[in-house]
Amino acid sequence: MPSENQGRVLSGILIILVGLVFLLGSLGKLDIGDFFSTYWPLFLIFLGVWHLIHQNFRNNGFGLLLILIGAFFMLVNWDVLGFNLWKILWPLLIVSIGLWIIFKPKGFKGGVPKITDDDLGAFIIFSGIKRQIESEEFKGGKATALFGGIELDFYKARLAENQATVELTALFGSIDIHVPEDWKVVLDSSAIFGGVDDKRRKATPEKPEETLYVRATAVFGGIDIKN
Numbered sequence: 001m002p003s004e005n006q007g008r009v010l011s012g013i014l015i016i017l018v019g020l021v022f023l024l025g026s027l028g029k030l031d032i033g034d035f036f037s038t039y040w041p042l043f044l045i046f047l048g049v050w051h052l053i054h055q056n057f058r059n060n061g062f063g064l065l066l067i068l069i070g071a072f073f074m075l076v077n078w079d080v081l082g083f084n085l086w087k088i089l090w091p092l093l094i095v096s097i098g099l100w101i102i103f104k105p106k107g108f109k110g111g112v113p114k115i116t117d118d119d120l121g122a123f124i125i126f127s128g129i130k131r132q133i134e135s136e137e138f139k140g141g142k143a144t145a146l147f148g149g150i151e152l153d154f155y156k157a158r159l160a161e162n163q164a165t166v167e168l169t170a171l172f173g174s175i176d177i178h179v180p181e182d183w184k185v186v187l188d189s190s191a192i193f194g195g196v197d198d199k200r201r202k203a204t205p206e207k208p209e210e211t212l213y214v215r216a217t218a219v220f221g222g223i224d225i226k227n
Contacts, residue, residue, distance in 0.1 A: 038077045044070030065192060112213050113165050115140040120166065124148040133157040140164040145173030145221065152177040158210070165213040170194065170221030181227045184208035187216065194218030200227040
């Protein structure tokens with residue numbers, strides 16, 4: 001299926017299914033209230049499948065997570081899983097997300113500069129900051145947004161030895177970074193109920209002089225790269 005038609009076709013299928021459900025309800029063939037209270041997890045499964053297809057089965061984590069959560073709730077609604085088990089598994093899911101954030105494997109392989117000096121040092125909670133980086137020898141750094149927002153402007157910055165690594169984490173928050181058009185950006189991203197988007201107008205310079213490695217994690221939040 002061509003990528004430009006995936007969203008339209010899948011959205012159309014979802015609307016048709018909803019219409020059929022209401023039609024059966026109008027004809028007295030289906031109790032709509034009972035149907036939705038029981039089968040609402042199918043919506044999560046549908047979104048998960050849509051995400052996998054939309055991403056051409058790359059970066060599968062978010063789509064698979066939606067499918068697993070939807071399947072779990074379906075088993076709960078069908079009384080396959082007992083209520084006591086549900087009370088245990090839900091907190092374990094939250095703990096698993098935390099452990100994944102801490103111990104997730106690094107996606108970059110050899111030749112990536114390590115973060116030896118934190119030239120960002122940005123951590124906010126329930127607030128927001130805007131920062132312009134003007135360092136002529138930017139060596140990398142970390143930024144974390146927890147229930148807040150961070151905006152980073154690299155237009156006037158230069159990278160030490162023409163490369164640097166930044167680690168961005170958005171937990172129930174957002175981070176926007178603006179980079180020059182002549183920079184190359186290498187992205188390693190992970191998201192759970194969130195998103196990491198490269199929104200640059202010119203994503204791959206022909207002869208980049210400087211390379212910024214971005215390790216991004218978004219959980220119930222968003223990270224955008226712009227120029």
